[in-house]
Amino acid sequence: xxxxxxxxxxxxxxxxxxxxxxxxxxxxxxxxxxxxxxxxxxxxxxxxxxxxxxxxxxxxxxxxxxxxxxxxxxxxxxxxxxxxxxxxxxxxxxxxxxxxxxxxxxxxxxxxxxxxxxxxxxxxxxxxxxxxxxxxxxxxxxxxxxxxxxxxxxxxxxxxxxxxxxxxxxxxxxxxxxxxxxxxxxxxxxxxxxxxxxxxxxxxxxxxxxxxxxxxxxxxxxxxxxxxxxxxxxxxxxxxxxxxxxxxxxxxxxxxxxxxxxxxxxxxxxxxxxxxxxxxxxxxxxx
Amino acid sequence: xxxxxxxxxxxxxxxxxxxxxxxxxxxxxxxxxxxxxxxxxxxxxxxxxxxxxxxxxxxxxxxxxxxxxxxxxxxxxxxxxxxxxxxxxxxxxxxxxxxxxxxxxxxxxxxxxxxxxxxxxxxxxxxxxxxxxxxxxxxxxxxxxxxxxxxxxxxxxxxxxxxxxxxxxxxxxxxxxxxxxxxxxxxxxxxxxxxxxxxxxxxxxxxxxxxxxxxxxxxxxxxxxxxxxxxxxxxxxxxxxxxxxxxxxxxxxx
Numbered sequence: 110x111x112x113x114x115x116x117x118x119x120x121x122x123x124x125x126x127x128x129x130x131x132x133x134x135x136x137x138x139x140x141x142x143x144x145x146x147x148x149x150x151x152x153x154x155x156x157x158x159x160x161x162x163x164x165x166x167x168x169x170x171x172x173x174x175x176x177x178x179x180x181x182x183x184x185x186x187x188x189x190x191x192x193x194x195x196x197x198x199x200x201x202x203x204x205x206x207x208x209x210x211x212x213x214x215x216x217x218x219x220x221x222x223x224x225x226x227x228x229x230x231x232x233x234x235x236x237x238x239x240x241x242x243x244x245x246x247x248x249x250x251x252x253x254x255x256x257x258x259x260x261x262x263x264x265x266x267x268x269x270x271x272x273x274x275x276x277x278x279x280x281x282x283x284x285x286x287x288x289x290x291x292x293x294x295x296x297x298x299x300x301x302x303x304x305x306x307x308x309x310x311x312x313x314x315x316x317x318x319x320x321x322x323x324x325x326x327x328x329x330x331x332x333x334x335x336x337x338x339x340x341x342x343x344x345x346x347x348x349x350x351x352x353x354x355x356x357x358x359x360x361x362x363x364x365x366x367x368x369x370x371x372x373x374x375x376x377x378x379x380x381x382x383x384x385x386x387x388x389x390x391x392x393x394x395x396x
Numbered sequence: 397x398x399x400x401x402x403x404x405x406x407x408x409x410x411x412x413x414x415x416x417x418x419x420x421x422x423x424x425x426x427x428x429x430x431x432x433x434x435x436x437x438x439x440x441x442x443x444x445x446x447x448x449x450x451x452x453x454x455x456x457x458x459x460x461x462x463x464x465x466x467x468x469x470x471x472x473x474x475x476x477x478x479x480x481x482x483x484x485x486x487x488x489x490x491x492x493x494x495x496x497x498x499x500x501x502x503x504x505x506x507x508x509x510x511x512x513x514x515x516x517x518x519x520x521x522x523x524x525x526x527x528x529x530x531x532x533x534x535x536x537x538x539x540x541x542x543x544x545x546x547x548x549x550x551x552x553x554x555x556x557x558x559x560x561x562x563x564x565x566x567x568x569x570x571x572x573x574x575x576x577x578x579x580x581x582x583x584x585x586x587x588x589x590x591x592x593x594x595x596x597x598x599x600x601x602x603x604x605x606x607x608x609x610x611x612x613x614x615x616x617x618x619x620x621x622x623x624x625x626x627x628x629x630x631x632x633x634x635x636x637x638x639x640x641x642x643x644x645x646x647x648x649x650x
Contacts, residue, residue, distance in 0.1 A: 248457040252444040255454060255463050262470040263477050270481065270526065274518030281507065284500040285579035287608060294580040296588075297570050299528050299563060304584060312591040329556045332549035340542035341650050352539050387577045 113232050121229065280387050292372045295386055301366030302359050308374050453637060455645060462646035467541075471534035475562075476633065478527040485520040486622065495618035497611055499574035524566050531562050543647035551639040554632055561629040568621040571614060579609050582617070 118140065119133075126136040138144040249255075296304050306315035327334075339345050371377035371385040414420060416432030424430045427443020434440060442456045461467060492510055493502045506513035535555060538544055544552035571582040586609065590600035605612040640646070 247460045249460050249463055250438065250441040250445075251454045251456055251458050252441050252451070255458050256445075256451065258463065258465055259470060259473050262465075262474060266474055266477060267481070270519055270523055271515070273522050274515050277518065277522065278514070279518045279521040280575075280577055281503060281573055282576040285574045285576060285609075287579065287610070289576070291576055291580055294584050296581050296584040297567060298525070299566070300585055300588070303588065307588070312588070313593065316588045316591040317593065317596075325556070325560065329553045332544040332546075332552045335545070338545060340545060340648065342540070342542075345542060348542070349540065352536070356536065 113229075114234070117229075117232055282387060291387075293370060293374055293385055295366070295370075295388075298363065298367055298386075298388060302362035305362045305366040305370070308370075455641060459646055459649070461649040467648065468646065469533075469537060471530055471537050475527060475531045475534050476637075478523055478530060479629070479633070482520060482523050482527060483626070485516050485523065488516050489520055490622060493572070495572070495611075495615045499572065499611075499614060503573045503575075524569060528562055528566050531559050535559060538647075541647055541650065545647075548639075548643045548647060551636060551643060554636045554639065558629065558632050558636060561625055561632065565621060565625045565629065568617040568625065571609070571617045572621065574614060582613070583609050 118137065122133050122137040122140055125131075125140065126133040129136070135144065139146045295301060303316065303320060306319065309315060335345075335348055337345050337348070342349050367386050367389070368379045368384060369376055371382055377383075377385060412432050415430065420431060425443070425447035427440045427447050428434065429440075429444065445451045445454055445456050489506070492506050492513065493499065503517070506517055508514075538552070538555065544555075567582070567585060570585075571578045586600055586603050589603055590596045592599050601607065603613075603616075604610070605616045
C-alpha cells in the first residue's frame with residue numbers, strides 16, 4: 110500500500126471539506142476512516158463553484174442533482190478502504206452536465222451511465238525520473254568576457270615582441286665553417302641543461318636515457334602514474350614538490366650551461382670572464 | 397536641425413544602408429557586430445562566437461573562474477598566437493632565403509638591404525625563443541593546477557608531444573642562418589642523438605644527411621622546419637584544442 114504523504118492527504122481533506130461544507134479535521138478523520146462519512150449534498154455549495162468556474166452557465170440546479178448521487182456513492186465506498194481515498198474536487202461541478210440533456214432526449218448520449226468522478230489511485234512522489242548529476246556551473250559569455258582579455262594579451266605580446274626585435278639584433282656570426290670549431294660549442298639554450306649533464310655522466314645516460322626515459326616517457330605517462338584525484342595544491346604536496354624540484358634542477362643546469370661554462374667547458378664567472386654564449390651576443394652589447 | 401546633426405543623420409543612414417545591405421549580410425552571419433542592428437544581448441553574444449569560423453574555437457560560455465587572467469595567464473593562447481606570428485614572419489622570410497651555400501649571404505642581405513628584413517628576422521628568432529618559453533610555462537601552469545587529471549590525461553600527452561615538436565621546430569630553425577653559431581649548435585645537438593643505443597649512428601646519419609653538418613643538412617632541416625614539423629604540429633594542435641573543449645573546458649576551480 111502506498112504511503113500517502115501528509116501534504117497530499119491534507120490537500121484532499123481540504124477539498125473534501127470545501128465540497129461537503131464540513132471542517133477540515135472532520136474530512137481528514139473521515140478519510141482516515143476514524144469517523145462516519147458525511148453524506149450531505151449542499152446545493153448552494155455546488156452553485157457557487159459552478160458560477161465561478163462557468164459563469165455563463167445559468168442553470169445550476171440539474172448540475173447539483175447529478176452530482177449528489179455521485180457523492181453518496183463515494184461516501185459509501187470511502188468506508189471500505191482507508192487508502193483508496195476519493196476526492197471529489199470541483200471536477201463534477203466544473204464539468205457541468207448540459208442542462209439541455211433532459212429537454213432533448215433525441216440527442217445521442219455516448220456514455221449515459223458514466224459518472225464523472227476522480228479518484229486518487231496512487232501517489233507519485235515528487236522525484237524526477239532523471240537525476241541531474243551535474244551541478245550547475247557558474248559561466249559567463251565568451252564574448253566579451255574571455256575574448257577581450259585574450260585580445261589585449263595578444264596585442265601586448267605583439268607589442269613586446271616588436272619592441273624586443275627593434276632593440277635586440279639576432280646574432281649572426283661568421284659563415285659556417287666545419288673546419289673551425291668554436292670553443293666552447295654550445296647547443297641552443299633549451300638543450301644546454303642536457304649538455305651540462307653530458308659533462309657529468311656517460312653520454313648513454315645523460316644524453317639518451319635521461320631525456321627519453323625521464324623527459325619523454327615518464328613525462329607523458331605522468332597523469333597515469335599520479336592517481337591522486339585531488340587538484341588543490343595542499344592535497345598533492347608530493348606532486349607539487351616533485352615538479353618544483355624538476356623545475357629548479359632544469360633551471361639551474363640550464364643557467365650553468367648558458368652562463369657559467371667557458372672554453373673547454375670549464376667553469377667561468379660571467380661577471381669576470383664574460384659571457385660565452387653567442388646567442389646572447391647583442392644582449393651584452395645592449396648594456 | 398543644425399548642419400552637424402544633419403551630417404550625423406546622413407552618415408548613420410548611409411552606414412545602416414551599407415551594413416544592412418545584401419553584400420554585408422552575405423558576408424557576416426546573423427549576430428555579427430558588423431551587421432546592421434547589432435545590439436548587445438545574450439543572444440547576440442552567443443552568435444558572435446557561434447557564427448564565426450575563427451571564434452568558434454571557443455564555446456559560447458566559459459567558466460567564470462577561467463576568465464580570470466591570474467588563472468591561466470593566457471599562456472596556452474599566447475603559445476598558439478606566437479605560432480601564428482612565427483608562421484607569418486616565417487613565410488615572409490622564405491621569400492628571401494635559399495637553403496644552399498647562399499643561405500648565409502641571403503641572411504646578410506635580409507639584414508642590410510631588404511626593407512624590414514632585420515626586424516622580421518629578429519621577430520622570428522626572439523618569437524621562437526619566446527614560444528619555447530611560453531609553451532614550457534603553459535605546461536608548468538597546467539601541472540600546478542593538476543589540470544592533467546581525469547578526464548584530461550590524454551590531452552597532457554598531446555601537450556608533451558606539442559612541446560617536443562616546438563623544440564624540434566626551434567632546433568631545425570637554428571641551423572638555417574648558416575653561421576658558426578648555427579652549425580656548431582646543431583652539431584652538438586646532433587651528436588647527442590648519436591648516443592642513442594643501437595641505432596645512434598643511423599639516427600645521426602639521417603639527421604645530418606651525412607656524417608656531419610653540411611649544406612645537405614641545411615636543406616634537410618629547412619624542409620623539416622618549414623613544412624614537415626609545422627604540418628605535424630598543426631594536426632596535434634587541432635586535437636589538443638578539440639580535447640580541451642571535449643574534456644569540459646578549462647579545469648578547476650581549485
